[in-house]
Amino acid sequence: MEPWEQLPSVWKTKAAYFKWITNQIRKAWSRHPIKVEFKKSKSFLAPLGKLKDKKTGLPKMVKCQKCNVCGETFRDKDTQIDHIGRAGAFKDWDDCAPYMKGLMHVTFESLQVICKVCHDHKSYSENNHCTLEEAYARKSYLVWKAETPIPEQQALLAGEGYSDTSNEKKRKAAYLDLYRNAT
Numbered sequence: 298m299e300p301w302e303q304l305p306s307v308w309k310t311k312a313a314y315f316k317w318i319t320n321q322i323r324k325a326w327s328r329h330p331i332k333v334e335f336k337k338s339k340s341f342l343a344p345l346g347k348l349k350d351k352k353t354g355l356p357k358m359v360k361c362q363k364c365n366v367c368g369e370t371f372r373d374k375d376t377q378i379d380h381i382g383r384a385g386a387f388k389d390w391d392d393c394a395p396y397m398k399g400l401m402h403v404t405f406e407s408l409q410v411i412c413k414v415c416h417d418h419k420s421y422s423e424n425n426h427c428t429l430e431e432a433y434a435r436k437s438y439l440v441w442k443a444e445t446p447i448p449e450q451q452a453l454l455a456g457e458g459y460s461d462t463s464n465e466k467k468r469k470a471a472y473l474d475l476y477r478n479a480t
């Protein structure tokens with residue numbers, strides 16, 4: 298018998314059980330001394346605070362780190378410590394050893410500071426087996442598609458020289474082509 302079979306009121310499915318156990322292990326990761334020290338070593342003060350310094354009138358100095366992917370500086374709360382290689386997923390008992398090793402067997406060299414936006418795109422690229430650039434292009438398309446009425450999409454694409462935008466597949470191809478040429 299499996300734990301989720303014995304207490305289905307707690308874990309409705311096997312997937313729910315492994316999601317719970319992943320969350321438990323990630324709590325230990327969040328306090329991993331290598332991670333904590335790595336973050337400390339990458340931290341510096343920069344004038345990105347929302348509050349102003351009373352003496353100078355300039356934005357207050359706050360703890361920051363630089364994103365290793367986009368190179369921008371972010372406040373401490375807007376960055377994460379990322380495994381450069383993939384930590385993997387824990388979805389079955391057989392994943393246990395590789396997942397634990399991927400997550401916990403870290404050194405400063407296998408970690409990087411990443412901003413939330415870059416992290417989101419990195420995860421998308423890993424889950425969809427595409428490059429980071431492709432992830433930015435596709436996610437940009439999804440936002441644009443959701444926010445722009447179809448006639449406006451067609452007008453914008455027509456203005457850029459894409460005349461055949463009669464269906465979504467064609468509009469997506471045109472948008473991605475435009476995005477890639479612009480970046």
Ligand SMILES: [Zn+2]
Nearest residue numbers: 364367412415
């Ligand atoms: Zn970034």
